[in-house]
Amino acid sequence: MTITPGAEDRSAHPLLDHEPLTTARFAALERRVAGLMGTAHDVALMQAEALLPLEAAIRGAVHPGSVALNIVTGPYGQTFGRWMRSCGAQVVDLEVPYERAVSSSEVEVALEAHPDVDFVSLVHAEAATGNTNPVGAVAEAVRAHGALFYLDAVASVGAEPVLVDEWGVDLCVIGPQKALGGPSGVSAVSVSEAAWQRMADNPAAPRGSFLSLLDWKERWFDGGRSAFLAAPSALETLGLEAALDRIAAGGGVDALMARHRAAAAATRAGARALGVTPYVVRDQDAAPVATTLRTPDGTDAREVVAAATSAFPGLPLTAMGAPSLRLNHYGPHATLPLVATALKSLAAALATDPSASLTAAESAWHKSE
Numbered sequence: 001m002t003i004t005p006g007a008e009d010r011s012a013h014p015l016l017d018h019e020p021l022t023t024a025r026f027a028a029l030e031r032r033v034a035g036l037m038g039t040a041h042d043v044a045l046m047q048a049e050a051l052l053p054l055e056a057a058i059r060g061a062v063h064p065g066s067v068a069l070n071i072v073t074g075p076y077g078q079t080f081g082r083w084m085r086s087c088g089a090q091v092v093d094l095e096v097p098y099e100r101a102v103s104s105s106e107v108e109v110a111l112e113a114h115p116d117v118d119f120v121s122l123v124h125a126e127a128a129t130g131n132t133n134p135v136g137a138v139a140e141a142v143r144a145h146g147a148l149f150y151l152d153a154v155a156s157v158g159a160e161p162v163l164v165d166e167w168g169v170d171l172c173v174i175g176p177q178k179a180l181g182g183p184s185g186v187s188a189v190s191v192s193e194a195a196w197q198r199m200a201d202n203p204a205a206p207r208g209s210f211l212s213l214l215d216w217k218e219r220w221f222d223g224g225r226s227a228f229l230a231a232p233s234a235l236e237t238l239g240l241e242a243a244l245d246r247i248a249a250g251g252g253v254d255a256l257m258a259r260h261r262a263a264a265a266a267t268r269a270g271a272r273a274l275g276v277t278p279y280v281v282r283d284q285d286a287a288p289v290a291t292t293l294r295t296p297d298g299t300d301a302r303e304v305v306a307a308a309t310s311a312f313p314g315l316p317l318t319a320m321g322a323p324s325l326r327l328n329h330y331g332p333h334a335t336l337p338l339v340a341t342a343l344k345s346l347a348a349a350l351a352t353d354p355s356a357s358l359t360a361a362e363s364a365w366h367k368s369e
């Protein structure tokens with residue numbers, strides 16, 4: 001029998017008097033998340049937003065003497081570079097314009113120029129700018145070179161395939177708060193054997209710290225998953241479980257990814273029909289998770305967004321500095337009605353007729369789905 005405190009009590013609250021989070025339930029969820037990431041590696045569910053495992057993985061694996069190739073295709077890469085430098089690494093930044101993806105040949109050239117690179121960091125999809133990188137091809141170059149491969153898949157998981165084992169990713173971080181439509185206070189990192197070894201060999205790897213993956217390994221994985229290191233964020237973890245249940249009930253991850261792909265295609269087509277140019281130039285570089293648009297000359301993105309969101313409160317539209325705005329068509333927002341509402345509101349803010357845009361969006365949605 002499960003004893004749920006407060007269940008008989010009329011003051012019971014679904015957020016406060018929830019079911020208990022046992023170690024077995026936690027471990028089962030861990031394996032479900034591993035399945036989502038396409039990996040048999042250890043997957044640690046971390047008790048905070050994804051920035052925790054993103055930083056923990058770098059601080060565990062990077063040390064004085066490391067040479068890191070930091071592929072920068074958006075703002076998160078800048079942050080990773082700062083962390084790696086603060087670990088004492090020599091960091092080679094490979095920065096490409098954010099309106100496109102990096103190419104595997106650019107990565108090959110950088111690795112040839114820096115044969116001592118032993119760590120490569122990459123962001124899969126950039127939610128801030130709406131570009132996505134060809135991880136499979138980059139991973140091949142990294143494997144051929146023989147470096148540890150770190151991937152931020154927070155904005156891609158659930159929106160496009162994340163194939164940790166097939167690609168050979170050593171450290172991959174995900175979070176539930178974007179395409180999975182889940183909570184932001186829990187996240188996960190997969191760790192390959194090579195990555196565990198690198199951390200074990202690193203005297204500077206965090207220990208006795210919230211940032212320590214080695215503590216997690218020794219006390220949770222090696223301890224047979226029978227005791228938590230500290231009380232887990234039960235509410236957020238149960239929220240992640242609920243998000244995965246909801247995805248399964250909605251046709252599974254493939255259906256979820258198809259909705260994201262269609263949302264990006266529809267947004268791009270509908271925007272073009274309004275005379276609004278997508279910030280990411282080539283369709284193949286466009287992330288399914290979010291679309292950034294350049295607002296027409298003479299318009300202020302902040303005013304366009306203010307007008308659009310006052311007409312449709314809750315519309316996931318953000319102004320990104322003067323010339324561009326972003327539609328976050330992810331999670332429960334990856335739907336044709338949401339995209340259509342966003343296009344209608346943009347058309348109204350630009351004082352344009354929306355009908356051609358809506359037709360273009362609908363047709364792109366159905367073609368893509």
Ligand SMILES: *Cc1c(COP(=O)(O)O)cnc(C)c1O
Pocket residue numbers: 049050051076123125126127128152154155175178
């Ligand atoms: C959202 C996101 C994160 C998590 O960071 P927050 O800004 O705190 O949500 C990390 N990396 C990428 C690529 C993201 O899109």
